[in-house]
Each structure stands twice: as structure tokens, then as C-alpha cells.
């Protein structure tokens with residue numbers, strides 16, 4: 122898990138994704154090939170602003186192990202302002218989530234490989 | 250391409266099979282299928298085994314050969330292939346087996362599906378690896394959470410209610426009471442389903458299919474060979490497969506599984522039928538919302554109107570289009586890689602008239618097996 | 634001219650009241666609140682630690698500075714609660730800021746003064762021409778043994794200062810005073826710090842802050858009355874008021890920077906958040922004194938002169954506004970968030 126996490130640290134910490142200069146599409150996580158243009162695509166790295174809106178969400182009661190301390194927790198399908206979509210944890214009161222709610226990226230801990238293991242950090246979202 | 254027929258079916262009990270290991274489960278389904286087909290075993294030319302995650306569930310890879318070995322085929326040296334496509338592994342294995350016979354390469358092949366999940370405590374975590382582990386599950390979105398986001402959007406956009414989802418669960422539980430091999434053989438009330446605790450809002454415990462142990466086998470043969478073994482061959486009129494973006498957030502529309510739309514349109518075209526010609530279906534209700542969306546994406550209802558079918562009883566056992574007569578994944582049990590084959594077993598039994606108390610009328614049955622949240626879809630159309 | 638180019642702060646949203654902690658341990662909350670001069674303290678959420686706090690305050694500082702992250706040449710993070718005993722917090726911060734890979738970096742630990750020491754290092758490096766900009770962070774999620782008096786004050790928070798030449802507050806001078814005084818410590822592998830009780834007062838906090846401040850004033854030829862604001866390390870609400878008195882500073886001079894009553898002692902973040910609160914309202918030409926204190930023991934004193942540039946930088950939301958935005962937790966949730974229970 123360690124090298125697998127490390128390899129994508131830049132994208133996890135800073136919402137670095139891809140932009141296809143040929144068709145204008147944005148992608149997160151990054152892609153090497155544009156699925157719209159394929160070989161005609163010109164894929165470049167892009168850093169998203171970190172702002173977006175909630176399209177859908179779930180208050181998760183029976184979730185993944187790394188999130189057990191925050192049960193119930195919220196995951197949301199978020200549309201970033203640039204157009205790419207992302208599924209990410211949303212830190213707020215379950216009662217305040219609304220469709221279309223503006224959110225912004227924050228830097229948070231995701232979990233750890235046990236008490237002796239590495240700590241995973243990444244991007245979560247909070248209401249603006 | 251040749252016509253391909255199912256000449257024998259077998260299915261283990263589905264559930265928490267504490268006293269049965271992977272091999273025992275597979276063999277119980279396999280022997281039943283061989284007996285059903287009247288085969289000795291020597292006739293088998295190839296094995297295609299759907300299995301999602303034996304490596305993680307039981308710590309054993311290379312399981313296609315293991316299956317053949319414990320099925321008594323070792324000395325026959327038949328080629329065995331494991332097929333993996335998340336919880337669509339069974340459906341894809343069926344398709345591989347179908348192609349092997351249709352192409353003329355083989356005359357008699359086994360399409361199997363098997364999963365032993367109860368040897369480890371983290372069955373859902375492993376099943377969730379059919380979603381994007383790095384960019385969905387790591388972010389807290391396991392399969393229930395992803396389907397919950399699909400459900401919420403479907404509700405918001407089309408007015409689907411939590412009651413509609415509960416009705417799917419109630420229907421499938423009711424059907425399972427008539428199926429001796431189902432995991433849950435008890436009826437539940439709408440209140441029970443609605444009052445069950447949330448797993449991932451808006452999905453509750455009774456919206457989620459139980460992950461369980463189980464295996465299923467169908468034996469396929471060319472039309473010519475099939476006639477030698479059975480008077481009731483069940484023909485596969487079409488078996489199509491489609492893929493989509495792995496992660497939910499990459500998809501065109503969260504409330505539509507484009508892979509299902511694509512695979513089913515293709516299947517209807519090949520089978521030269523229309524959605525209305527389907528008499529009954531087995532669909533992938535790993536979560537109740539998936540059954541409602543399947544109604545729409547398979548063309549049984551207009552987009553957004555899937556819930557109408559459950560509300561109006563259309564998909565009930567005595568409705569115009571019974572869906573999940575077996576009890577579905579929800580009540581029969583979801584033995585992951587076995588499910589796609591298990592659906593084929595049910596449809597074959599129904600078309601043969603061997604479905605016992607849950608027997609429905611019909612000439613054409615359809616099955617839909619989905620991997621993850623819709624990154625793989627397999628649609629198969631069967632007829633007498 | 635070298636000084637602070639930009640600054641940012643981060644305070645976790647959760648708070649626990651002195652009353653709530655006192656309720657558990659059967660202490661008299663009124664006596665404690667009066668004695669400590671603290672009403673409540675900040676509590677990090679389960680997914681916040683020194684690294685996340687450091688990143689959030691540094692991102693705010695960088696956003697306000699409007700400088701290309703690649704021009705940051707150094708990252709120093711001062712804390713006594715680095716998430717790893719071995720493995721720097723600084724590289725996590727640098728990666729999250731996107732400053733590239735050519736930067737000077739280390740984690741610092743000097744109890745509550747590691748952050749101001751980071752500022753001195755950045756100051757020296759900018760002055761020496763080694764870097765254009767340096768990032769100095771003081772951040773902590775400070776630990777305290779359940780039931781220990783420290784538990785009423787050990788808070789969480791952090792501040793980041795970007796040090797460079799086009800500054801909003803020039804560093805006029807800095808002076809440090811240190812001695813081997815074991816007033817407060819945490820041994821390797823131990824979860825909670827220990828302390829010398831009242832020994833943390835006169836021989837530690839007061840002696841070092843007084844000597845460092847006096848040293849700085851002597852060096853610069855300044856008197857307390859030359860300053861518009863003064864910020865001292867804030868282990869509780871009482872000590873900074875008393876040390877100000879001893880040194881001849883007025884209550885008015887320290888009021889703006891006194892944040893401890895509402896968020897507790899944020900250790901490495903403490904005096905730096907106080908300084909940020911002063912910068913929130915400071916006007917060009919005003920002079921600010923900052924003297925930190927780190928147990929063990931030492932103090933770093935600084936004199937800043939605010940420049941015209943301060944009018945051109947975004948200073949909202951202000952520290953005092955951030956302090957107000959909070960959600961209260963009970964002791965049970967606090968224990969869970971701070972992982973004060975063993976899970977196995």
C-alpha cells in the first residue's frame with residue numbers, strides 16, 4: 122500500500138488531474154488518455170481550484186475501516202468548478218448537506234496503516 | 250456462429266455455508282449440473298469459472314484448475330479458465346463459455362461461478378474492490394455508499410421513494426420463500442424493510458443484498474449435441490457484454506448504467522426481440538436501487554419511471570413481467586462471482602418448467618449481471 | 634528589509650469547556666477558570682493533526698501572499714506533536730503547498746517555541762540570500778494526561794509566517810535566551826508530557842521571557858512604551874498578563890494578541906496565533922513585540938515594524954472570528970477524538 126499511496130500523493134494532496142486541450146474535458150484522477158479523443162487528445166496536468174458543488178451524497182453508517190472513528194461519515198459526489206467530478210469525504214453536519222451546496226477542498230488525514238504504519242493524508246471537502 | 254443451449258444446471262445452497270469449503274461448494278453445484286445433463290464427465294471440453302476474488306476471500310489463486318481437479322476432470326486435462334469481472338464474473342464466464350461453443354471451438358463446456366466469502370471477516374471490503382479502490386473506496390465510498398449516491402440522485406431527479414426500494418426487497422424476499430436454495434426464505438413486511446437501519450443513507454439494511462457463499466454451474470452444448478442429452482434445451486439467443494467508466498464519478502449520468510443500456514440494446518438486436526417481448530428476468534439487485542434502474546436501462550420502463558413497475562406489481566411473481574423470481578441477490582443471496590451463473594440457472598429452470606412453486610409462464614427470459622456500480626454489464630437472453 | 638510577507642492560521646472547530654473537563658474529574662470549574670484564565674480550549678477532529686493544521690495555515694498564508702509556491706525555498710515546522718517521531722512533517726506541508734522539490738526543510742522541536750525558532754531560521758536564510766521566501770510554521774495538537782491540570786489548556790492550532798523581503802512587517806531584531814531548565818518534558822515513546830508543577834513558573838516561563846525580552850530591548854534601544862502591541866507565549870490566561878506587568882507592558886498592549894482564553898494553549902502555535910491576531914488589525918508604522926517560550930527552556934523575542942504593504946494583503950477571516958466559529962464537544966467525544974482510549 123505504501124508505494125501505491127505515495128505514487129499519487131500529488132493528486133491526493135492537491136487535486137491534480139488532467140485536462141484535454143483537444144476537447145476541453147477535465148478529469149480527476151489524472152488520465153493518460155482522453156476517453157473522448159483517445160489518440161487525438163492532448164492531455165495536460167491541471168490543478169483544480171478545489172471549489173465545487175455537491176451533486177449527491179450519502180451518510181455512511183457502515184463504511185470503510187479507515188473512517189470508523191468518524192461514523193457516520195459523509196461521502197459526496199462533487200462537481201468541481203472546472204467540470205470534473207470527484208467522490209470525496211465531506212466534513213459537515215449530515216443535516217446541513219444540500220444538493221448544489223458549495224464546498225471547498227481541505228487537507229485532512231484519511232487514516233493510517235495501523236498504529237505503526239504510515240499516515241494517509243488527502244483532500245476532503247467542507248462547506249464554503 | 251452456432252446456436253448454443255443449456256443442457257444442465259446445478260446450484261449449491263446459498264448462504265453462510267460454514268461446513269463447506271470452496272471446493273465442496275463448487276462440487277455440489279457441479280455434480281448437480283452433470284446429473285441434470287446426464288453427462289458422465291468425459292464429455293466436458295473446457296471449463297470457464299467466474300470468480301471475483303478467491304485470492305482475497307480464500308487466499309487461493311489458480312482456481313479454475315482447482316475446480317476442474319476436484320470435479321474429477323484432472324486426468325481429462327481439459328482447459329480451465331478463471332474469469333474475473335467483479336461481481337459480473339459469473340456473467341462474463343457464461344459469455345466466454347457461450348462464445349467457445351458458438352464459435353465451434355468446443356461442443357460441451359462448463360460455465361461455473363463460485364465464491365466462498367465467509368472464511369474472512371471483511372467480505373464487503375473485498376466486494377467493494379469491484380469499485381475504484383484508489384479513488385472511490387479510499388475516499389470512504391464503498392459499494393453501499395456509491396449505490397446510495399445513485400439512489401439519492403434517482404430519488405431527487407425522478408421522485409423515487411425509499412418505499413419503492415423497500416418494495417423491491419419485500420418482493421424478492423417473498424419470491425425466495427418459494428426457492429429451497431435461497432439464503433433468506435422468509436417474507437418481510439414493508440415496515441420491516443423501511444424500519445431497518447441505514448447502511449448508507451438512503452439505503453437501509455434491507456436494501457443491500459447479503460454477500461454469501463455459493464456456486465452455480467450451467468453446461469452448454471451446441472444445438473446438435475444438446476439434442477442428444479435433453480428434450481428441453483434452453484437456448485441462449487444473445488449474450489452481450491459492455492463496459493463503462495470504472496468509477497461512478499466518471500460516468501455520463503449517475504442514474505443510468507450506460508453499460509446496461511448498451512449491452513441490452515445489442516442483445517435485443519441480436520435476439521431480434523424488443524424489451525416488451527421479455528417474459529421474465531433476473532436482474533442484479535445487489536442494492537434495491539439497482540433493480541429499479543435496471544427496469545429503466547433494460548427498456549422495461551422509461552427513464553425515471555422504474556419505480557412504477559414495482560408500485561404497480563408488474564414485476565411481482567404474478568405480474569406481467571416477473572423479475573427475480575429466484576429471490577434475486579437480495580434474498581437468494583449474492584455469492585459474488587457465482588451470481589451471473591446462478592441467474593442463468595433460474596432462467597433455465599423457469600423456461601423448462603422446473604421452477605416449482607415459483608414457476609412463471611414465459612418463452613423468453615433475460616438476465617442482467619453487473620460488476621461494481623456498472624463498469625461491466627452482461628445481458629443474456631434465453632428461450633426454449 | 635526582511636520580515637513577514639504573509640501569514641495564515643488554522644484553529645480546529647471543536648472546543649471543550651473547562652466546566653466539561655472539571656465535571657469528569659470532580660474539580661471546581663470556577664476556581665480553575667479563574668486560576669487559569671481559560672474558558673475553553675480547541676480540540677482537533679479525528680482527521681486533524683499537526684500536519685493537517687500546518688498545511689491549512691500555510692495554504693492560507695500562501696493564498697494571501699499571492700506568490701508562486703515554487704519561490705518558497707525553505708519549510709520549517711515547529712511542533713511538539715509531529716505525527717511521526719521519525720519522518721518530517723515539513724515534507725508533507727511542502728508537498729501539499731506544491732513548492733516543488735528544491736527547498737530546505739526540517740522539523741523543529743523546542744516545546745512551545747519551535748515555531749518562532751523556525752521564523753528565526755527563515756529570517757537568517759533570507760538575509761543571507763540563500764532563499765527568497767521561507768515558511769515558518771508553529772502547529773500543535775498538544776497532548777495532556779487525562780486528569781492532569783494541563784488537560785484544561787492543551788489545545789490545538791497553528792500559524793504560518795512566510796518570511797521574505799517584500800514584507801508586511803519588518804523584523805527589526807530578534808534575540809533568544811535559553812538555559813537547561815527541565816520544567817516540562819515528554820520522554821521518548823511516552824504519550825503524555827510531564828511537568829514540574831509550579832516550577833514551570835518563575836524559573837522557567839518568567840525568567841526566560843523576561844531575559845529574552847530585555848535582551849531584545851537592550852539590543853534595539855527600545856522601551857516597552859515604544860510598542861503598540863506585545864504578544865507573549867500563552868500557556869494560560871494568567872502568565873502573559875503577569876509577565877507583561879513585570880516587563881512594564883500594559884494590558885492594552887497585550888489584549889489583541891491574547892487568544893488563550895478561547896482556544897487554550899496551542900503550544901507551538903500559541904504566541905504565533907497571537908501575533909497573527911495582532912497583524913489582523915495592525916496599521917503601517919506600528920511596532921509589535923513577540924516573545925515566545927519553550928520549555929526546557931528558552932525564549933525567542935522579536936520586534937516587528939508594520940509596513941505599508943499590510944494594507945494590500947487579505948487579512949480576513951481574522952483570528953478572532955475563527956476563534957468564535959466553533960462547536961462544543963463533551964468529554965466522551967473529546968476522549969475519542971484525541972484517542973485517549975486504547976483501542977487494542
Ligand SMILES: [Zn+2]
Pocket residue numbers: 141142143144145146155156157158159162163
Ligand atoms: Zn479530449
